[in-house]
Amino acid sequence: MKILIGGPVYQRDWILGEWFDAIERQTIPLSDLGFIFELGPDDELTHKVLTEWHAAHPEVQSFDMRVMPKLKHRAHPDGRRIWRAKEGDYSRMSTLRNSILERVRCIRPERFFSLDSDILLEHPQTLEYLYHLTETKDAVSPLCYMFPKDKAYPNIMSWAGVPGLRACRMVGTYPKMTVFKADIIMAAVMMTPRVYDSVNYKDHPQGEDPGWSFECYKAGIELWSASNIYCP
Numbered sequence: 431m432k433i434l435i436g437g438p439v440y441q442r443d444w445i446l447g448e449w450f451d452a453i454e455r456q457t458i459p460l461s462d463l464g465f466i467f468e469l470g471p472d473d474e475l476t477h478k479v480l481t482e483w484h485a486a487h488p489e490v491q492s493f494d495m496r497v498m499p500k501l502k503h504r505a506h507p508d509g510r511r512i513w514r515a516k517e518g519d520y521s522r523m524s525t526l527r528n529s530i531l532e533r534v535r536c537i538r539p540e541r542f543f544s545l546d547s548d549i550l551l552e553h554p555q556t557l558e559y560l561y562h563l564t565e566t567k568d569a570v571s572p573l574c575y576m577f578p579k580d581k582a583y584p585n586i587m588s589w590a591g592v593p594g595l596r597a598c599r600m601v602g603t604y605p606k607m608t609v610f611k612a613d614i615i616m617a618a619v620m621m622t623p624r625v626y627d628s629v630n631y632k633d634h635p636q637g638e639d640p641g642w643s644f645e646c647y648k649a650g651i652e653l654w655s656a657s658n659i660y661c662p
Contacts, residue, residue: 431491432458433557433620434539436466438526442547443475450483452551457558464492466533468526471499492537498529524631524638534626542626544619549574549661559659560620563609569625569646570654571615572661586655587614587640594644597636605657612655614643625651 435453439446454460465484469477477495484493527544534542541561551557556572563570576583586604587597597614604610616639628649634641646653 431464431537431539432462433541433543433561434464434466434492434534434537435543435545436494436530437544437546438468438523438530439476439480439547440470441473441476443479445548446476446479446483448550449547453557454487455554456551457555458561459489460487461489461491463490463557464494464537464539465490466492466494466530466537467496468530469495469497471497494533494537496529496533498526520635520638520641521633524633524641527631527638527642531626531630538623540623542621544621546617549618552662553659556659556661560656563654563656564620564622567609567654568651569615569619569621570609570656571612571617571619572659573655573657574617574661576617585615585617586612587616587636587643589613593647594634597634597640604655607658609654609656609658612653613647614640615653615655616643618661 442449453463467480469480480495484490530544541564543557543560545551553559560570560572571585574585575581576585582601583599584601584604586599588600590596590598593613604612616637625646629642629645629651631638632641632645634644643653
């Protein structure tokens with residue numbers, strides 16, 4: 431299998447159709463892809479979308495869905511996400527993402543693409559491009575924005591001083607239309623076996639992605655942002 435795609439999914443029936451449509455339009459065929467999800471126990475609509483899509487596309491190499499019933503997911507009914515470390519939000523996400531990583535290590539794809547379920551692969555060569563970039567780079571993210579209305583929150587951050595402590599966004603200073611090294615990447619991360627085998631998600635006061643990125647830093651794994659390919 432060339433690429434295994436997935437992540438935690440909860441109450442995303444409203445977008446998963448478009449998410450899959452964008453993947454179907456990629457230059458890498460579905461027969462070279464697999465999917466892996468961590469689901470909530472009380473989310474029948476999302477489960478229905480996933481199972482129906484899989485039934486209509488038996489050519490995919492793997493389709494792994496698991497529910498962790500004792501771990502409560504959280505929805506965003508107002509369209510915003512306000513999570514807090516002290517309420518265990520980031521710890522929960524680390525647990526969900528590490529559960530996926532455990533299964534990725536068993537499936538052993540050439541690449542694992544951790545892709546949030548509201549990030550759309552608009553350019554049809556996104557998967558192919560990231561796959562080739564990771565022939566020489568450990569982990570690469572396409573450009574995304576973490577807020578739907580402006581460019582204030584790109585999916586990259588920088589350590590403000592000592593790595594692993596406080597992360598910040600240096601908006602306006604990141605290179606445009608190129609591939610550059612980044613301290614922290616998130617939301618859509620193409621990674622090699624070296625990365626998914628050796629790095630787990632960890633708690634961090636600002637989220638599980640800074641925690642994972644710091645673990646990569648400690649392991650000597652370089653992270654990259656491909657700002658020349660955009661995913662809404």
